Amino acid sequence: MATALDSKIPTGNITEKWESYKGHVPLVAPNNKRRIDIIIIGSGLAGASAAASLGELGYNVKCFTFHDSPRRAHSIAAQGGINAAKNYQNDGDSVYRLFYDTIKGGDFRARESNVHRLAEVSTAIIDQCVAQGVPFAREYGGLLDNRSFGGTQVSRTFYARGQTGQQLLIGAYQALSRQVALGTVKLYNRHEMLDTVMVDGKCRGVIVRNLLTGALERHSAHAVVLCTGGYGNVFYLSTNAMMCNVTAGWRAHRRGAFFGNPCYTQIHPTCIPVSGEYQSKLTLMSESLRNDGRCWVPKKAEDRLKDPRQIPEEDRDYYLERRYPAFGNLVPRDIASRAAKTVCDDGLGVGKSGLAVYLDFADAIKRKGRPAVEAAYGNLFDMYAKITGENPYEVPMRIYPAVHYTMGGLWVDYDLMTSVPGLYACGEANFSDHGANRLGASALMQGLADGYFVLPYTIGSYLSKEIRTGSIPTNTPEFEQAEKEVRERIDQLINLGGQQSVESFHRRLGKIMWDKCGMARNAEGLKQAIEEIRALRAEFWKDAFVPGRSDDFNPELEKAWRVADFMELGELMCHDALQRNESCGGHFREEYQTDKGEAQRDDENYMYVAAWEWKGEGEQPILHKEPLVYEEIKVVQRSYE
Amino acid sequence: MKLNLKIWRQGGKFKGEFVTYQLPDVNPDMSFLEMLDVLNEQLVMQREEPVAFEHDCREGICGTCSLVIDGQAHGPMKGTTTCQVHMRHYHEGDTIVIEPFRAQAFPVLKDLVVDRSAFDRIIQAGGYVSVNTGQAQDANAIPIEKEQASHAFDAAACIGCGACVAACPNASAMLFTSAKISHLALLPQGQVEREKRVLSMIAQMDKEGFGKCSNVKACEAECPKEISVENIARMNREYLSAVFASDKAMA
Numbered sequence: 001m002a003t004a005l006d007s008k009i010p011t012g013n014i015t016e017k018w019e020s021y022k023g024h025v026p027l028v029a030p031n032n033k034r035r036i037d038i039i040i041i042g043s044g045l046a047g048a049s050a051a052a053s054l055g056e057l058g059y060n061v062k063c064f065t066f067h068d069s070p071r072r073a074h075s076i077a078a079q080g081g082i083n084a085a086k087n088y089q090n091d092g093d094s095v096y097r098l099f100y101d102t103i104k105g106g107d108f109r110a111r112e113s114n115v116h117r118l119a120e121v122s123t124a125i126i127d128q129c130v131a132q133g134v135p136f137a138r139e140y141g142g143l144l145d146n147r148s149f150g151g152t153q154v155s156r157t158f159y160a161r162g163q164t165g166q167q168l169l170i171g172a173y174q175a176l177s178r179q180v181a182l183g184t185v186k187l188y189n190r191h192e193m194l195d196t197v198m199v200d201g202k203c204r205g206v207i208v209r210n211l212l213t214g215a216l217e218r219h220s221a222h223a224v225v226l227c228t229g230g231y232g233n234v235f236y237l238s239t240n241a242m243m244c245n246v247t248a249g250w251r252a253h254r255r256g257a258f259f260g261n262p263c264y265t266q267i268h269p270t271c272i273p274v275s276g277e278y279q280s281k282l283t284l285m286s287e288s289l290r291n292d293g294r295c296w297v298p299k300k301a302e303d304r305l306k307d308p309r310q311i312p313e314e315d316r317d318y319y320l321e322r323r324y325p326a327f328g329n330l331v332p333r334d335i336a337s338r339a340a341k342t343v344c345d346d347g348l349g350v351g352k353s354g355l356a357v358y359l360d361f362a363d364a365i366k367r368k369g370r371p372a373v374e375a376a377y378g379n380l381f382d383m384y385a386k387i388t389g390e391n392p393y394e395v396p397m398r399i400y401p402a403v404h405y406t407m408g409g410l411w412v413d414y415d416l417m418t419s420v421p422g423l424y425a426c427g428e429a430n431f432s433d434h435g436a437n438r439l440g441a442s443a444l445m446q447g448l449a450d451g452y453f454v455l456p457y458t459i460g461s462y463l464s465k466e467i468r469t470g471s472i473p474t475n476t477p478e479f480e481q482a483e484k485e486v487r488e489r490i491d492q493l494i495n496l497g498g499q500q501s502v503e504s505f506h507r508r509l510g511k512i513m514w515d516k517c518g519m520a521r522n523a524e525g526l527k528q529a530i531e532e533i534r535a536l537r538a539e540f541w542k543d544a545f546v547p548g549r550s551d552d553f554n555p556e557l558e559k560a561w562r563v564a565d566f567m568e569l570g571e572l573m574c575h576d577a578l579q580r581n582e583s584c585g586g587h588f589r590e591e592y593q594t595d596k597g598e599a600q601r602d603d604e605n606y607m608y609v610a611a612w613e614w615k616g617e618g619e620q621p622i623l624h625k626e627p628l629v630y631e632e633i634k635v636v637q638r639s640y641e
Numbered sequence: 642m643k644l645n646l647k648i649w650r651q652g653g654k655f656k657g658e659f660v661t662y663q664l665p666d667v668n669p670d671m672s673f674l675e676m677l678d679v680l681n682e683q684l685v686m687q688r689e690e691p692v693a694f695e696h697d698c699r700e701g702i703c704g705t706c707s708l709v710i711d712g713q714a715h716g717p718m719k720g721t722t723t724c725q726v727h728m729r730h731y732h733e734g735d736t737i738v739i740e741p742f743r744a745q746a747f748p749v750l751k752d753l754v755v756d757r758s759a760f761d762r763i764i765q766a767g768g769y770v771s772v773n774t775g776q777a778q779d780a781n782a783i784p785i786e787k788e789q790a791s792h793a794f795d796a797a798a799c800i801g802c803g804a805c806v807a808a809c810p811n812a813s814a815m816l817f818t819s820a821k822i823s824h825l826a827l828l829p830q831g832q833v834e835r836e837k838r839v840l841s842m843i844a845q846m847d848k849e850g851f852g853k854c855s856n857v858k859a860c861e862a863e864c865p866k867e868i869s870v871e872n873i874a875r876m877n878r879e880y881l882s883a884v885f886a887s888d889k890a891m892a
Contacts, residue, residue: 001814030748053774068695069761071801072703088781124777131777133770133830135794142784159793168798174769181765189758241698275670280678281699386721389670389729452774501685503678548690552653553751556691 001062005258005611005626009113014632015096018117021414022457033058036463037471039206041193041222045165045444046427048172048225049451051429054280055179055427057456059463060372062219063176064208066243066558067194071173074229074241075447078165079286080149081157082444083513084122091144093154095119101152102632105332106407106435107585107601108635109261111609111628113414115433119423122445126158128452129511131388132171135250136160149287149440162286166445168472170452191217192558193248194489196224196255196423197482203255205479207486211558214551216486218479220472222463224424226252227447230406230428234266234573235512235518238403239271239284245562246535246569248456249410249429257418258611258624260411260431262569263577267441267519268404269336271354272387282402283387285380290329292364292373293397294348295340297348300609304350308358308396319343323596326641334437334586334599336400338559341519344400346559351398360396401519405443407434407586411611411626415458416450420612424461426450427604431609432538436585483496490528493560494550498543502560505540509533509567522590523534526578530571537567570610572621580621582606596641603635642667642728645736646680646726652751669729670830674699674706676728693752699724699867704800707807709740710751714804714863722802724863746814746850756784757803759849760817766801766845767838768821770830783829784802789810796823798866805860805868809851816860818869826879836883843880 028036036059040051051063067073080469087097098119101108111140130136136158137145146155160167179185190211197205197218205220231246232238235254247398253259270285296318298304303311328542331339340357343349350356365373370393381392388398409432410418410425417424427447429603434442516529540563548554583592583599585605592600609626644664664683669678674696681691697705701722708723710716716726731737739753747755797820803818822839825831830846831838850858854873861870 040661049774056773067705069801071761072697072705073699074703076703077698077700085873086780096869122776126780127777128772128774130783131770131772131830132827133793133825133829135790135796136780136785138785138790140787142786142790143781162797163702166800167794170797174764175772175774177761177765178771180761180771181767187761189761241703243697276668278668278671278675278679280672280675283700383725386725387672387727410727456774501682503682503685544686545685547685547688548653553711553754554695555687620781624809 005411005419006413006622007111007626008415009111010414013262014112015396016114017113018120025457027463028460030058030462030465032467033472034060036060036466036611037062037101037221038226038459039064039219040227041045041206041225042073042227042229042429043067043173043176044073044227044229044427045169045172045447046429048169048176050225050227050426050455051185052172052179053452053456054176054459055182055184058184061185062090062188062221062405064188064191064193066190066211068178068189070187070189071170073169074244075169075444076166077241078444079162079284080288081147081164081441082125082161082168082315082448083149083156083439083441084126084158084445085119085156086123086126089155091154093156098156099123102210102439103435103633104437104638107437107582107599107638108435108607108630110435111630112432112630112632117454118449122450124453125445125448125520129168131449132175133555134160134167134295152439157178160578165444168448170375172448177503191591193251194486194561195251195302195482197479198255198420199472199476199478202421205474207482209486212553214549214554216483218474218483220474220479222466222469222472223459224425225424225426226410226429227426227451229428230409231566231569232406234509235403235513236506237274237279237514239268239282240403242281243267245565247443247562247565249425250565250569252410252418252420252423253468254614256420256614257423258410258411258610258613259572260609261408261436261576261582262573262612263517264407264436265403266402266405266407268336269333269340269401270359270399271402272384273351273398274353275388283383284402284404285384285399287333289359289377289380290336293329293359293361293374294318294363295329295336295357295359299342299348301347304348304354305352308350309361314570317343317348324641329333332437334588337519338588340401356398356400359399360395360428361392365393380591405438405631407432411609415461416455417458417462424455424459438589442614489561490550490557493546493564494557496541496544496546500543500545502544502556503544503561505536505544506559506563506566508536509563509570512536513570513573517570517577519575519587520590523578526574530572533567533571540560540564542566575621576610576612579610580606598639601637642669642731642733644731644734647736647738648753649740650692650752651680651749653690667721667728669727671728672699672724673710673726673728674724683684693754695754696724701725702800704802707755707802707804709742711738711808711845714742714807715802715865720865720867744806744812744851746812747803747806759814759851760801760803762849763814763842763845764821767834767841768825770825771834780833785828789827791823793827796820796827796868796872799868800866802865804863804865806851808859808863809852810857810859813860814846814849814851815854815873816864816868816870816878818842819872823872824881826875835879839876839879839883845892
């Protein structure tokens with residue numbers, strides 16, 4: 001059934017592939033770059049860095065963002081840091097080690113060649129950012145400071161207080177702003193991409209909606225690059241920003257771009273739990289808290305609602321320390337999340353909802369003193385207090401896992417091109433380099449690697465064949481047809497006239513996804529979820545209501561389109577989770593676990609990337625498999641006991 | 642709790658006026674924006690157009706949310722964006738007045754949404770270091786004294802929300818502009834373009850129609866990231882030295 005997916009991995013030794021590729025990739029001469037148009041969708045780390053770098057090279061770039069400014073993109077919310085194999089600490093780090101840690105952290109489900117390239121360019125990212133004036137943390141001698149993060153034995157994470165994403169994004173935004181001033185990049189704020197346009201089998205442009213006026217616009221280009229982030233909001237509640245969505249990627253998928261590993265979702269263990277039905281989003285509390293906080297729940301269900309300070313030691317279950325004595329509270333994200341779910345499923349979760357565990361600092365405060373705890377975690381404790389109204393110095397924090405990142409995304413080859421010629425995907429939007437689980441501080445690295453140092457080279461391979469194409473007209477039947485289809489869908493949404501709000505459908509979709517395609521999945525639940533999502537979709541198109549007009553600023557209409565796309569994606573995620581009869585990284589199938597309840601991979605049958613092809617609404621999508629070949633790395637089982 | 646909301650509506654059938662809404666059942670654990678979500682869902686079900694307001698990360702870092710709440714940009718709590726204000730700070734029967742960020746340079750687009758693209762254009766005028774991708778030397782070849790780097794960081798913490806403009810009686814953008822000028826002027830990487838940067842960013846700021854600074858310091862008081870007015874003083878020094886001491890300015 002599988003069509004051969006050509007991942008275009010260069011030949012040669014793993015350490016030579018990228019160097020050799022760069023030496024042989026066709027180039028576009030400076031005088032020809034002026035004749036080439038490139039569209040970038042999104043202005044986060046990947047989008048802003050790609051737009052700036054391609055503008056500097058002399059291409060005509062258009063950059064679109066649905067925000068009021070490119071600086072709002074969700075990359076800004078990343079807290080922890082960015083990895084790079086600088087080995088400034090002389091602690092044994094190297095490009096190879098970063099490569100190895102990333103492959104292993106991804107549970108051996110990522111493509112070796114891409115990950116090695118990522119590790120290679122990681123060092124140049126830090127140089128570039130520092131040159132731009134990004135204020136990374138420094139030591140007293142004035143040189144850069146590092147810290148360690150989960151899943152590694154070296155200190156290779158560069159950070160800027162708890163605002164690393166913000167500072168990196170502002171750096172890229174400033175580089176982008178410079179190109180805007182120079183006229184190489186034209187910026188379109190408050191414009192949302194609603195479709196790609198295919199001409200003769202190539203992606204030749206996009207249809208965008210001006211969010212202020214509702215006007216549809218056609219834009220053509222020789223290449224289109226989607227840097228549109230992840231789709232965690234399919235779960236309704238996640239740590240993603242409110243406007244994060246899958247629409248650009250999903251529309252491209254419907255036009256022929258394969259979707260890679262959609263079921264790989266990262267659930268972050270330490271988030272502030274849901275407090276009510278009205279809740280709109282979840283807030284992440286940094287992973288670093290688990291260095292000193294101890295996770296526990298009461299041993300007896302009747303103690304669930306008791307003041308935790310009144311529960312004696314012998315009635316508490318420090319379940320991570322009990323199950324994983326070697327790593328204790330510092331097990332990786334996927335393990336910690338599942339363990340919290342298990343105790344809550346057993347009816348021991350705390351708080352009104354029963355969906356929370358304690359993260360207790362009493363021992364740390366006794367051992368180190370409150371000032372030391374305050375120095376290490378003060379800003380996080382303040383944030384927690386602001387949101388919950390409780391003082392975590394006095395009462396244990398309540399936390400629960402939440403959807404945080406999606407490793408899946410559009411399938412891309414070594415060039416970052418999707419299965420559609422001329423259409424690229426960068427950053428979280430592609431199925432990426434993280435396999436089935438992403439390590440902390442690697443998302444920022446990948447977004448900037450793609451935009452600054454990979455795409456500017458690889459895009460030349462395709463564009464060198466486009467130098468004689470000339471500018472692409474938008475008054476052609478293909479553009480007309482695409483615009484017409486977008487207009488029809490908008491009309492359909494605005495005229496729904498049902499009884500239920502779009503928000504309520506999104507909430508219900510999120511519940512199905514969280515319950516049946518969340519931290520733990522099983523075949524029966526996934527089959528039910530597919531049926532439930534189909535029914536929900538049918539109900540949406542019959543009974544949803546979208547207020548306002550289509551030729552106006554109308555956030556409810558924007559939301560309706562996005563939720564409709566999420567409802568299609570949700571089904572695909574379930575199909576993907578259902579076909580993968582193994583557990584790996586963030587994908588945990590209850591039927592496939594060891595005696596001790598750990599993930600059980602099946603390398604013999606599932607060591608592949610699942611790349612899904614759209615076959616039409618209500619049709620079964622087609623699965624293509626890209627086998628993962630490990631030439632360099634020896635595949636092993638992860639253990640944290 | 643029961644609350645009254647007096648909200649500025651503008652656009653569509655509203656000519657620009659306050660409209661009062663009642664919310665019968667506000668949970669004290671809700672965030673301010675979740676409270677507005679509840680109002681909007683109520684309006685949608687009544688077939689009325691919801692109140693347009695901007696928001697995104699809801700974690701206090703993206704700078705998208707705005708609102709003047711009872712006369713204060715980002716509401717009553719110090720060092721806090723609107724999205725991080727929670728309803729437990731209000732009481733049964735309170736009336737809350739909600740307005741957009743008002744400034745000539747921030748035209749209202751709809752209800753509580755304003756156009757802050759002037760800030761983008763100020764950055765485009767010179768708020769960067771001109772270094773192309775790939776030109777950088779090794780990161781540790783530029784040592785920067787820890788405290789100096791920390792000062793630069795304090796200025797770089799600006800989220801570009803525009804509260805400083807909304808808080809200022811002159812609708813001045815001096816705090817925003819000076820934060821970027823300070824961030825780069827305090828770092829060795831920013832030295833080459835230092836004079837040119839301050840001159841062109843201030844010229845753009847004036848061109849956008851922002852007012853002058855008269856040392857009220859409301860900007861600092863209402864800034865959710867507590868950016869210091871010392872940055873304004875630094876920008877003024879930078880400007881004077883660029884105007885009077887620079888060969889380029891004379892030419």
